[in-house]
Amino acid sequence: MKIEVLFPELCNLYGDMGNVDYLKACTNAEILYTSILETPRFPEGDVSLVYLGSMTERSQERILKKLAEYKDCIADLAKEKKTLFLLTGNALELFCGKIHTDGGEDLQGLGLIPCDTHRIYPKRVNSLFCGKMGEMTVVGYTSRFSHLKGLQKENALFRAERGLGAEPGCTYEGVRLPGILGSYLLGPLLPMNPPFTEFLLKEIGVAEPRLAFKEAAMEAYQIRCEQYANPKVEL
């Protein structure tokens, strides 16, 4: 199994490599790191998971230019579920329609997620998050300069129970489409949510997922779920 980490020199802002560490520990996958100057591996069709983490706003432009040449390939791989694209933090914005900037030039995204991004930079929003995917509790936090606009509920990944969703007032968060999972949630998402990691592993074809350091991960997860569900804990 191959897992490709795209542009780690630019997309590693908020402990995002913790997601890769946890995936590495949970699988025997070969982890491929592709720099912004290299040719991505996923077009060869043998990569099970492509991971893209958070980046600065200036880097979004550069990375969009790079990914634009692979847009059709990404669309095909995702649709046929040959490769799962996992996007955390503001990485998911690159797969949306437009990134509307306030007073600046709009960026054209890949258009693979049917919604747009509105930047509120330099204003920043921060929120803890506690939500559900089915019956599974998911916890994390968001810290960002933008919101998603127009995300449809049927394309959402999580239901928000506490905290900020895709945009203020929205009761869902993240994106779930064939071959694409994206969330603004930081944590890092995977070590912080072992049940979600288990789900993800199944999605990429691991028949019997084995969570690394399961006892330790679940203990931390349960403490956090309890804490975040407490209305006295400020978001």
Added chain:
Amino acid sequence: MMKLRFFLALYVAKFTAWFMKLFRLNASHLPGTLATKICPDFLRYLNKVPCVICVTGTDGKTTTANLITDLLRSMGKTVICNSGGSNTETGLSTAMAKTVTLGNRCKAEYAVLETDEHWTRIVVPKLRADYLVVTNLLRDSLQRNAHSEYVAWKIGLIDSPSTKVILNADELCSAGLLPQNSRVYFGIDRLPTDKTSGGTRVNDFLLCPKCGTPLTYDYVRYAHVGHCHCEGCGFASPEADYRVLSLDPSAGTLKASLKGQEEDFPLTNDTIFNIYNELTAISLLSEAGFSAEEIRAALQKTPLTKRRYEALQIGGKTLINMMAKSNNSLPVSLVFDHIRSHEGKKAVILALDDLDEKHSSERIGWIYDTDYEFLNNPDILQVIAVGVRYADHKLRLLLAGIPEEKLFCCADESEGIRALSPEADTIFLLHDMSSYAGSVAAMTQIRAQLEGKA
């Protein structure tokens, strides 16, 4: 009308400060808050102190500002500072209200002001700062500071053409700030401990800002701090005007070049962060017109604060209490690096909870930017993680490859301390700035344990 408002604001600020002092209340904010409400341009109307120095940056601004203040005072100068107080506009207004009489006559020679990065664009022009010192721009609190590009953008909005900037040549996120202002650079020449690649998990300056190709690091000491160049377009780290040439920790001295002139100075502390802090202070004072001799004499009288590093010998063991600013991956990585290179068998107690977040929950993503892998060392016999976030630290330690049998993790600090291995020669207790008071209690318990009294 504005002048009337200013004087009203000044009187209110002074009276409030006096009143709060009378009742032994902390007056770091309120006087300035009231002053700026009455007169939003309060700082601008104050009669200017002859030399105003603002110190900002991610790490080291408190230590550097305090060091500059101490050095100036030991040279007999009257200095107003905001040490122990707030570094925002209201805090600076509180401090600066002390620099003038009721008639707005200036009574201080120097103002040394630790300034929050977000507030520099507002206060530096109002203060008519003579110098702006930027220690570095590194990863910091996610919620406030996002990433260093954002903070650099904010500082870049400062409109104060007469302010001279003093910048870190070894730290490229800040080295390019305010290109329109006159500037000097400080830096540390290559050290024996420097590497040419790798180092820490985090490096925020891997690509050339001009042409985008990977930079070649001539040497790197942590993160992206070091010296680099681009083989594509010739971009390189700036040349430093003030350089540390070499260190002699055993003699307690450093050799520096001050615009080409070699001088020796006392080495107040041999950790890399503190060497930078000392060099920054030397650079600033030299620019402000002080001779090397004057700076040297002042340094000899001024030790660094003990609070960040305290070592005790008890019962044949060494107990070291170190402050490690949590929510901040690089300082903690460097502390871990220091620990692994310390000789002998060691045990480490991590008490890194951010106690300032009383009603919320700490964002622990920073621990995945931190090099916990440095603690995976055969001479580190035991790692004890205590506090509310113990379970997160445990998972991170396991992912760093540290065998579970070396770990003891629990919420209760006392319980963690009781589990200390007797095999360790040196015990490191790491705490966050917010938990310093707790560290005093922890040290007492460890001490009693080592003396056989617990």
